[in-house]
Amino acid sequence: MNATTERETAEYRLTAMDRCDSCGAQAYIAAEVNGTEMLFCAHHGRKYEEKLRAVATSWHDETARLIEA
Numbered sequence: 230m231n232a233t234t235e236r237e238t239a240e241y242r243l244t245a246m247d248r249c250d251s252c253g254a255q256a257y258i259a260a261e262v263n264g265t266e267m268l269f270c271a272h273h274g275r276k277y278e279e280k281l282r283a284v285a286t287s288w289h290d291e292t293a294r295l296i297e298a
């Protein structure tokens with residue numbers, strides 16, 4: 230059991246069809262900014278997280294899938 234205190238969603242919806250807007254890798258993070266959904270891989274999601282969270286109206290993070298078995 231992981232002691233995860235902050236879990237915004239347990240529902241995964243990103244698929245292999247969803248690609249990072251920056252590099253084209255599989256997306257694991259989706260951020261909605263001004264009504265537009267932006268997708269990022271784990272690397273770029275982390276890289277831009279601080280700036281994006283300040284402006285994003287929603288934040289969807291599926292990076293937990295990368296560390297779960």
Ligand SMILES: [Zn+2]
Pocket residue numbers: 249250251252253254269270271272273274
């Ligand atoms: Zn990327």
